[in-house]
Amino acid sequence: MADVHTTRRARLRDRCAATGVTAALVTGAANVRYLTGCAPQGAALLVGPGPEDTLVHLRPPPDDDPEQGQPPDDLRSVVLPSPDGDAAVAAAELAREQRADSLAVEEHHLTVTRHRALRTVTEGIALTDLAGAVEHLRLVKDEHEIAALRIAAEIADQALGELLESILVGRTERHLALELERRLVDHGAEGPAFPTSVGTGPHSGMARHLPTDRRVEEGDFLTVRLGARYRGYRCEVGRTFVIGTAPASWQIELYELVFDAQRAGREALAPGVACRDVDRATRQPLIAAGHTEGLAPWTGHGVGLEIDEDPRLSPAAMGKLDACVPVTVEPGVHLPGRGGVRIDDTLVVRPPADGGPELLTITTKELLAL
Amino acid sequence: MADVHTTRRARLRDRCAATGVTAALVTGAANVRYLTGCAPQGAALLVGPGPEDTLVHLRPPPDDDPEQGQPPDDLRSVVLPSPDGDAAVAAAELAREQRADSLAVEEHHLTVTRHRALRTVTEGIALTDLAGAVEHLRLVKDEHEIAALRIAAEIADQALGELLESILVGRTERHLALELERRLVDHGAEGPAFPTSVGTGPHSGMARHLPTDRRVEEGDFLTVRLGARYRGYRCEVGRTFVIGTAPASWQIELYELVFDAQRAGREALAPGVACRDVDRATRQPLIAAGHTEGLAPWTGHGVGLEIDEDPRLSPAAMGKLDACVPVTVEPGVHLPGRGGVRIDDTLVVRPPADGGPELLTITTKELLAL
Secondary structure, three states, rough: OOOOHHHHHHHHHHHHOOOOOOOEEEHHHHHHHHHHEEEEEEEEEEEEOOOEEEEEEEOOOOOOOOOOOEEEEEEEEEEEEOOOHHHHHHHHHHHHOOOOOOOOOOOOEEEHHHHHHHOOOOOOOOEEEEOHHHHHHHHOOOHHHHHHHHHHHHHHHHHHHHOOOOOOOEEEHHHHHHHHHHHHHHHHOEEEEOOOEEEEEEHHHOOOOOOOOOOOOOOOOEEEEEOOOOOOOOOEEEEEEEOOOOOOOOHHHHHHHHHHHHHHHHHHHHOOOOOHHHHHHHHHHHHHOOOOOOOOOOEEEOOOOOOOEEEEOOOOOOOOOOOOOOOEOOOOOEEOOEEEEEEEEEOOOHHHHHHHOOOOOOOOOOOOOO | OOHHHHHHHHHHHHHHHHHHOOOEEEEOOHHHHEEEEEEEEEHHHHHHHHEEEEEEEEOOOOOOOOOOOOOOOOOEEEEEEOHHHHHHHHHHHHHHHHOOOOEEEEOOOOHHHHHHHHOOOOOOEEEEEOOHHHHHHHOOOHHHHHHHHHHHHHHHHHHHHHOOOOOOOOHHHHHHHHHHHHHHHHHOOEEEEEEEEEEEHHHHOOOOOOEEEOOOOOOOOEEEEHHHHEEEEOOEEHHHHOOOOOOOOOHHHHHHHHHHHHHHHHHEEEEEOEHHHHHHHHHHHHOOOOOOOOOOOEEEEOOOOOEEEEEEEEEOOOOOOOOOOEEEEEOOEEOOOOOOEOOOOOOEEEOOOOOOEEOOOOOOOOOOOO
16 A cells, blocks of 8 residues: 555646646645655655655654654655755756756745746746645545544643633733643643634734733633644634633623634534635624624634645635535634634534534633633 | 934835835845834835835734834834735835835745735836845844843843753653743743754754653753743853763763864954854864764854844855854754754854953853753
């Protein structure tokens, strides 16, 4: 049986062949990892033009680092002669030596300066745009990938659950974020999936708030968004709590609104459903309640080797969901000066016959008063 | 007195005018921060063509976040209409409306895809390369910047000092790294300056080792490299220790070698000295001892708003040091399978009349047995 990475590279070759391109140069780090199973820093992958693919990198990752992994056996591995060099340029030179007549490159990852350096070593070769071809292959996950996401979600749920049992009043957003990240690692994560967001009081409910030195106070909303990285796969979970004995009525009202919106989004997930329709299901209750200002441009997105992948759940999104696509559903409302609510889950799209969307992040969504 | 950021933008204008360019579009995040004092996510700065400069961004940073700061009053601030849009494209449209006839962009930051989007909205305007013009302005630091670096270094020294007083044997690289990052924040850092590196046993002495689950063992070398971020400024300090009561003779020998190389590098720092000569002073003792394989391509680099800035201290580096340029001196030797030693300081280049290089990271460089 072919190695899973070999199969993925074969699919990329088929895609290139269909557009008349003889070789592809992959430089996006998550794309290299998806196609090879390893991610040495600064690596570039040449797929084609010959039967053998080549990974050019600075140095092999250490033997015992499961996070970076080792190159598979059927992949030629070339260590860059100068550690100051650009692996993409060296890989492009290889393509020329192997008489590629066209080379598709990832124009959305390469800077103009690096692209120019590639052109100088590929005279006579047509440089084309590989665009999001590898990202497209990454959309639908296999069961090994979903298993990794499931473990990542369990770890994030555990870290969040432990935080809820500790004293929160008086602690800063920055410290709570650091404690969550330590707990993620305690439970087996390779690290946080993204910078942990903790927002208290007026910062609660914001989409991508970075922790400050503000301290948690009685009566605050507290919004937490965190995720674990496990075997390279990243999930996210976000919850909003209220600090103190009893939430104010505006807090209860706002919470119920966002909760309903999030449930509507989750329930809309199914294979064949348009991404924009999931966004509308999530967004509509918020707009109907008059929260038109300051809504995020998306209400969810794919997750995998990156925390923010295709598909996008947004009003302008094209395309439909497939089975085995993991996405977040994460509506939120932020009232300037007062704060707000965000609720964020990672789910896997599954057909109704399989029980519908699989919820990976199972921390309760009741409004807890902590 | 003009605001420091206004003065910096005036210097950039002068530089553009000297090359016949009427407007500049700055997209590198550290460059935007240097020129405006604030760093909203995804911001783009248009300098010229009119007398007023414009910052285009998604939303203003929160009022109470000193890390991101607030735009200065003499800067026009434009919030991007669509939060899904590209601030650089919106800024380029402004340049066209203001009848710029040329626009210099940062080709080393922009992807080919974004550059193409800029071209579509700048018909009739010559797009040129701003290259490293802003990075060049950032080379020599003023005393406010150096004061921030000095505090960042103090914080890193404190975090490292506390770690040395704790029990290390049996703990994993990952946990030690997280504990160091928590201590950085405890002592007032905005966060780590870069991912903290902790390498034990065979991982010790590696240039950019990422922490694994390996546990500290008796007899190990332990290499730690960390830094604090303070007002956006980043320093670094790296030390190697030995675990247990008495180092082995190969450990003492290797440590002394790297220590001597690092001292030679520090002592070579002075205004007017070629960067490559500092590199040679640091590198030569290692090569003379037969360690030619696997040496890093640089033995030091500038620090500031980014952890890895100009100048580079490497064999191929062009240019000379100036006074008030902060750099690292960080030689290391790694013996595959056995481990090694790295010693890393941040210093500010000062003329001999001012006492020579100013050492910011003052943690002892004696070989400590922990």
